[in-house]
Each structure stands twice: as C-alpha cells, then as structure tokens.
Amino acid sequence: MVTAVRISLSSVASRAAAVVMMLLLSSACQAQLSSTFYDNTCPNALRTIRTAIRSAIARERRMAASLIRLHFHDCFVQGCDASILLDNSPSITSEKFVIQNNNSARGYEVIDQAKSAVENVCPGVVSCADILAVAARDASEYVGGPSWTVKLGRRDSTTASPSLASRDLPRFTDSLESLLSLFGTKGLSARDMVALSGSHTIGQAQCVTFRDRIYSNGSDIDAGFASTRRRNCPTTANGNGNLAPLDLVTPNSFDNNYFKNLLQKKGLLQSDQVLFSGGSTDSIVSEYSRTPSTFSSDFASAMIKMGDIEPLTGSSGIIRRICSAVN
Numbered sequence: 001m002v003t004a005v006r007i008s009l010s011s012v013a014s015r016a017a018a019v020v021m022m023l024l025l026s027s028a029c030q031a032q033l034s035s036t037f038y039d040n041t042c043p044n045a046l047r048t049i050r051t052a053i054r055s056a057i058a059r060e061r062r063m064a065a066s067l068i069r070l071h072f073h074d075c076f077v078q079g080c081d082a083s084i085l086l087d088n089s090p091s092i093t094s095e096k097f098v099i100q101n102n103n104s105a106r107g108y109e110v111i112d113q114a115k116s117a118v119e120n121v122c123p124g125v126v127s128c129a130d131i132l133a134v135a136a137r138d139a140s141e142y143v144g145g146p147s148w149t150v151k152l153g154r155r156d157s158t159t160a161s162p163s164l165a166s167r168d169l170p171r172f173t174d175s176l177e178s179l180l181s182l183f184g185t186k187g188l189s190a191r192d193m194v195a196l197s198g199s200h201t202i203g204q205a206q207c208v209t210f211r212d213r214i215y216s217n218g219s220d221i222d223a224g225f226a227s228t229r230r231r232n233c234p235t236t237a238n239g240n241g242n243l244a245p246l247d248l249v250t251p252n253s254f255d256n257n258y259f260k261n262l263l264q265k266k267g268l269l270q271s272d273q274v275l276f277s278g279g280s281t282d283s284i285v286s287e288y289s290r291t292p293s294t295f296s297s298d299f300a301s302a303m304i305k306m307g308d309i310e311p312l313t314g315s316s317g318i319i320r321r322i323c324s325a326v327n
C-alpha cells in the first residue's frame, strides 16, 4: 500500500516536472525572435519601413550611419527595446541626454516617420524596437554594406534608464580592455566588437571626440593625418561640434577602409585606434583589412547577435503607438 502510494506520488512528481519543462520550453520558444513574425499580422511592414528609410538616406546620406548607431545605442541599454527613443515626461527620464547620446545620437525623426507609415497600414502591431533593427539593416544595405535577415518580435519598453545608458554605452576614451569587457557583458566577442566598430567606415564625429588625440603628438597617430584633422578642429571650445568623417578615404560607402586606416594609424577616435595598437585585436583588424568579404559576413552576424540582446517578447513590454512616448 505504502509502495503504491509512493509510486503514484513519484509519477505525479515526474508528470509535474514534465509539465514544468514543457512550459519552460514553450516560453523559451515564445521568447525567440523570428524573421516571419509579422508575416500574417502586417505583411507590408518591412516594405513600408524600407521605403521610409531609403527616402531619408536619399535626402541625407549620413543618416545611414546615424540609424545604425541608434540601433546599437538602443540594444546596449536594457536590451533592444526602443528605450532610447523615449522623451522626457512626468514618468520618463530620457536616455537622449546622457553624454554618449546628447547632441550626438540622431535619426529619431526618421524612426518616427517610419513608425507613422507603418501605423497607417497596421496600427498597433509593429514595435519601435523592431523598426530600429530593420532600419539599421536597410541603412547598411543602402550604402553598399552587407544585408541580413532581421529577426523580429521585439516589444517596446515602458521605461528608459539614463543611468544604465551612461554606464553601458562605450566612450571614446575607453581602453581596449574596458571595451572588450563591456561588449563581453552584452554577449559579444572581441571579433563581434571589432566587426561592429567597422561601421565607423561611414558617418561623422565631432571635434570634441577626437581633439585630444589629434593634438597628442603621440606615436599611435599618423602625423600627416593629425595635422589635416587639426585644420577643422581648433583647440578652442567653439569648434567642439565641427565634423570630420570617421573614415577619411571613403566616408560615404560601407567598405573595409576603416581597418586599412587603423593599420596606418589613421583611426579618428582613440577607441578606434586601440583596436590596432599592439593588443589582442590587432590580428582581427589585419584580417578585415585584407579580406572585405570576411568583414562583411562577420558584420552581418554581429548585427544579428546585437539585435538579440535582451529583447522584450511575448507579453512583456508594449507596442508603442508613437515611439517617443509610452501609450
């Protein structure tokens, strides 16, 4: 009798364990992003986003760079949840004004335009976080960079975190060790980090971010390059916002020139040059400088990996009606 009760108890326990396992598995499946996420609910989502992004980049080519960076600055702060897009409000303290974003991150209005175009075709379905991820891919493709299949199904946060933004977004003064450790905390390897930094093959930086480096007279910067850059970046603070291309050779096309520059000590930011300055990532930089196809495919894989950082899925988060505010 006792044995029978024990047997049935143990079979109840094992059934319960099986149910728990199934629940865990199904929530894990639910939590996964998928490229077909909107196929039934908003079949025109991708086409609509693409049209908005392409027309914005056609108006201003630099926008491609700004949109790739916006997705990055979203994903590194509490995951890819569009938290970067939230404006200040009574319940939100925006991430837009932390030092790494303030007067620097741009493209917010382009995401708003894409969102309103998508809302016209399928209201309340497509998240701002997914629009950021798709915009980054479309931007890369438009300026001659790699393309990839974007996984979808992220939802939007109801919170923003300036303190996490200031902690988790890299700074141009960071050492190679701190950058590696920061990217590591986001599940990204040294190779991912170097590949992703290759997006500095397009876009611009402000004088304030590279002034110390070009006036350093250090041995890790090409003297001719430093003197050219000084012409438009005076030592006085009124030149702080003057722009220079991150890739001096082909600033408008997405290629592997960024890595060739690093080999010649012509990285604009200190955080660029640390990737090739006698440290552990030198060999990756050399490889990408020699083999553009490897850079392209590694960049695409790393962007997919970055887009996977802590998404809100299932019933977590919301689909914002406008990207800059919580519904």
Ligand code: HEM
Pocket (backbone or CB within 6 Å): 062, 064, 065, 066, 067, 068, 069, 072, 103, 104, 105, 106, 170, 171, 172, 173, 174, 179, 196, 197, 199, 200, 202, 203, 204, 205, 206, 207, 209, 246, 269, 271
């Ligand atoms: C490794 C650490 C990184 C640091 C320290 C860093 C820092 C910076 C800085 C200081 C600027 C110039 C901003 C300005 O002057 O307003 C910049 C621009 C840019 N960054 Fe990074 N970045 C890093 C990694 C990345 C990654 C991983 C991506 C993309 C996945 C990226 C994409 C861009 C792009 C495309 C621009 C040009 C933006 C524009 O022209 O609007 N960066 N970055």
